[in-house]
Amino acid sequence: MAKRKVLGCSLNLIIILAIVFLALTVISFIGGSVGALITGGEPLSIFAVQPPHPQLAAEHPFPNLPITNTMITAWISILVLFGLFFAATRKMKLVPRGVQNLVEFIYETAANFIEDPAGKKWGRMFLPVCLTIFLFVLANAWINLIPGFETIKMNGEPLLRNANTDINVPLMLAVVAFISIEYWGFKAKRTRYLETFFNFKPLGLGFKQLFTGKIKAGFGGIFNGIILAFAGILEILSHFIRMVSFTFRLFGNMTAGAILTLIMIFLVPFVLPAVFYGLEAFFGFVQAMIFGGLTLGFACAAVMAEE
Amino acid sequence: MGLGLDLATFLGQLVSFLILLGVLVYAGYKPIRKMLDERANRIEESMEQAEATKQEYERAKVAVQEQISKARQEGQAVIGQATQIGDRLKEEAKEEARKEAQTIVDRTRVELERERDKAIDDLRREFVDTAILAAEKVINETLDKEKHRKLIEQALEESTTFRED
Numbered sequence: 001m002a003k004r005k006v007l008g009c010s011l012n013l014i015i016i017l018a019i020v021f022l023a024l025t026v027i028s029f030i031g032g033s034v035g036a037l038i039t040g041g042e043p044l045s046i047f048a049v050q051p052p053h054p055q056l057a058a059e060h061p062f063p064n065l066p067i068t069n070t071m072i073t074a075w076i077s078i079l080v081l082f083g084l085f086f087a088a089t090r091k092m093k094l095v096p097r098g099v100q101n102l103v104e105f106i107y108e109t110a111a112n113f114i115e116d117p118a119g120k121k122w123g124r125m126f127l128p129v130c131l132t133i134f135l136f137v138l139a140n141a142w143i144n145l146i147p148g149f150e151t152i153k154m155n156g157e158p159l160l161r162n163a164n165t166d167i168n169v170p171l172m173l174a175v176v177a178f179i180s181i182e183y184w185g186f187k188a189k190r191t192r193y194l195e196t197f198f199n200f201k202p203l204g205l206g207f208k209q210l211f212t213g214k215i216k217a218g219f220g221g222i223f224n225g226i227i228l229a230f231a232g233i234l235e236i237l238s239h240f241i242r243m244v245s246f247t248f249r250l251f252g253n254m255t256a257g258a259i260l261t262l263i264m265i266f267l268v269p270f271v272l273p274a275v276f277y278g279l280e281a282f283f284g285f286v287q288a289m290i291f292g293g294l295t296l297g298f299a300c301a302a303v304m305a306e307e
Numbered sequence: 308m309g310l311g312l313d314l315a316t317f318l319g320q321l322v323s324f325l326i327l328l329g330v331l332v333y334a335g336y337k338p339i340r341k342m343l344d345e346r347a348n349r350i351e352e353s354m355e356q357a358e359a360t361k362q363e364y365e366r367a368k369v370a371v372q373e374q375i376s377k378a379r380q381e382g383q384a385v386i387g388q389a390t391q392i393g394d395r396l397k398e399e400a401k402e403e404a405r406k407e408a409q410t411i412v413d414r415t416r417v418e419l420e421r422e423r424d425k426a427i428d429d430l431r432r433e434f435v436d437t438a439i440l441a442a443e444k445v446i447n448e449t450l451d452k453e454k455h456r457k458l459i460e461q462a463l464e465e466s467t468t469f470r471e472d
Binding site for chain 1: 309310311312313315316318319320321323324325327328330331332334335336338339340342343345346349363
């Protein structure tokens with residue numbers, strides 16, 4: 001009689017694994033901080049996890065150097081990306097293998113994703129910035145998930161910390177995206193792009209009409225002009241607010257994720273945090289996608305003609 | 308608890324990111340782009356080549372077919388010609404044979420006639436001699452033999468002319 005198989009293992013093995021995982025969860029739940037809180041005693045020593053005390057500002061693991069732990073992590077991410085791309089492009093072949101295949105897949109997927117809304121000409125221009133932002137955010141988020149990553153201490157401070165949780169990094173990326181978008185917009189439309197922000201022509205036209213005797217048309221024109229000029233100011237504001245939203249979306253999500261994982265580890269040390277690790281991996285990808293994708297979206301909006 | 312905004316960190320991260328961007332553009336994206344384009348070109352070329360080969364094959368097929376049918380036609384023509392020549396030769400041979408036969412027949416006839424004439428002559432001469440001999444014996448008188456011969460010849464000649472009429 002053929003044994004029933006679930007997920008490629010025999011049913012018995014699955015049941016045993018489920019029982020082990022469940023037991024670990026229950027034990028760590030009762031023996032950990034939550035159990036200690038309920039029973040009023042101390043948590044078991046092996047489950048004793050220091051309560052997290054999150055700090056938003058990046059720590060300085062070396063007191064004498066102006067280097068934060070997020071900077072070190074960013075460098076590691078950058079080195080990983082360098083390694084990946086160097087390995088892929090060092091000996092390029094027409095028939096790709098291994099890493100070249102992977103990197104080409106990444107590049108081509110991004111190229112298709114970007115050229116779909118932006119077109120071929122602009123797509124090739126947007127790609128470097130959008131893809132690099134995506135890869136950088138993703139690398140930062142995923143490197144952080146390596147077990148034990150944030151536990152290495154140096155002079156009492158964590159040596160490594162997810163770079164996305166340092167507000168300077170999201171802000172830096174937002175500024176890069178902002179400058180790139182404005183540059184592309186100006187490049188595409190020249191002075192017409194500036195008219196999106198400083199639109200005083202209709203107002204001037206209204207005054208001209210008023211002084212040349214067309215009173216009714218003049219007042220209408222002035223009213224219209226004031227609205228358009230105000231819309232331009234709103235546009236300026238929206239571009240700056242966009243930068244802020246870029247920054248805090250990434251910073252908030254990443255920081256919240258990090259704190260949530262730490263809290264889960266503190267509360268239930270075994271099994272359950274794995275779920276949150278998976279979630280963090282997913283959110284890291286989503287946030288990278290959102291950052292790169294929104295940069296692409298705003299860039300498209302900036303270069304496309306309004307008419 | 309501050310947010311941790313710090314100009315130095317910001318600039319440091321900015322420089323790091325710009326280095327990443329620059330290196331990725333020159334060592335990553337550009338070669339990959341080039342490779343992808345090259346591959347696309349190669350594939351396009353291969354497809355075109357395959358298409359061209361296929362067309363070439365089709366053309367060759369048609370040409371071969373044409374040649375075969377042409378050869379067949381030529382063969383047919385040769386066979387027809389050969390048949391014609393054969394027929395003509397046969398006719399000619401027949402004609403020649405007929406002619407030859409005719410000649411033989413003619414010659415034979417001439418010969419026969421001559422033979423007959425000769426036989427007649429011989430017979431006549433013998434008859435004449437016999438007649439003279441008989442006449443000599445009858446009359447018992449030696450006549451001028453030559454004179455008589457002439458006389459009788461003349462008479463015979465007349466009779467022959469008569470017969471031929």
